[in-house]
Amino acid sequence: MKHLLYLHGRAARSALRTLIRQPLGSLLSLFMLAVAISLPLGLYLIVASLSSWSNGLAAAPQITLFMEASADRPDVETVNQTLKQHALVKSHRFVSKEQALQDLMKRNSLNGLTEGLGSNPLPDAFIIDPKDTAPEPLERLQKELSGLPMVEATQFDAGWAKKLHSLLSLGHQLTLLLGAALGIAMVLASSNTIRLQILSRRDEIEVSKLIGATDGFIRRPFVYFAVFQGVLAALIAWGLSAWLIASANPALAELATLYNDHATLRNLNADEVLVLLGGVALLAALGARLATGHILRQIEPQ
Secondary structure, eight states: OHHHHHHHHHHHHHHHHHHHHOHHHHHHHHHHHHHHHHHHHHHHHHHHHHHHHHHTOTTOOOEEEEEOTTOOHHHHHHHHHHHHHOTTEEEEEEEOHHHHHHHHHHHHTOTTGGGGOSSOOOOOEEEEEESOOSHHHHHHHHHHHHTSTTEEEEEOOHHHHHHHHHHHHHHHHHHHHHHHHHHHHHHHHHHHHHHHHHHHTHHHHHHHHHTTOOHHHHHHHHHHHHHHHHHHHHHHHHHHHHHHHHHHHHHHHHHHHTTTOOOOOOOOOHHHHHHHHHHHHHHHHHHHHHHHHHHHTTOOOO
16 A cells, blocks of 8 residues: 555656646646636636526515405415415515505605595505526416415516526536536547657657556556646636636626626635536546557557
8 A cells, every 4th residue: 555655656746847847838738728627617607606696686586466356354364374385485475455555655756646546456465485486387386376265366577587597597508518518628638738748758658668667657647747737727717717706896796786786706615616626637637548548558668
């Protein structure tokens, strides 16, 4: 076990020396990979921030349930109890016809309106926050609630909900597609870099094989080199995304104030950083292993 750890440590040190001995080429490769990583990373952060922001919107999809004008207090209480026990209802509040009329007069400065009315024309209503805001569950819940006793009508902004849901779904799909493209590009870039390094050290590898070095021993420094390169590129991409977010947030906050809201783009949390670094390291190692496995089979000592 100690010997194996020694071999891995030796391979890691050799990979670091190779990375340091080629500063210009290493920096160019690192920034190329970092830009490629930052594209899906930036899109992921935008979609994640938009999802968090939309979940906190005061104008989240709500169902408004209007009672019939002839509904009395027992009818209202029956509907209230049904909503309390409903599995798909997150919360709800009752708006009496008297309160609705008062709010209407306050918002529109219509003091004295009741003097010209024989009776209150507004119905009692319930405003319902559903647990699931996807379009299909919202439509099913609306149809179910419209069948409650003494309920005259239900409504919600289905178009708004569908547009928001479609936008977020599109963002998630684009993030997955870009992430998959990044994975393939990462494997190919790592494989190509390692292939060039192996070919430049072909004579050294032939000598190593001649004195009995195994493919695993020869492969190990190249794999570590690819992993170090990938992790450093991921850290640079993380820094680029943090800088872009810090630059964009003031403009976004100013735009949000026009709508009396607050919105910011978030950065990666600790768990997401670990996933990013681990994923990039695995892809880089895979690319290096594919390249070394293919070329080492072709190199035989003369």
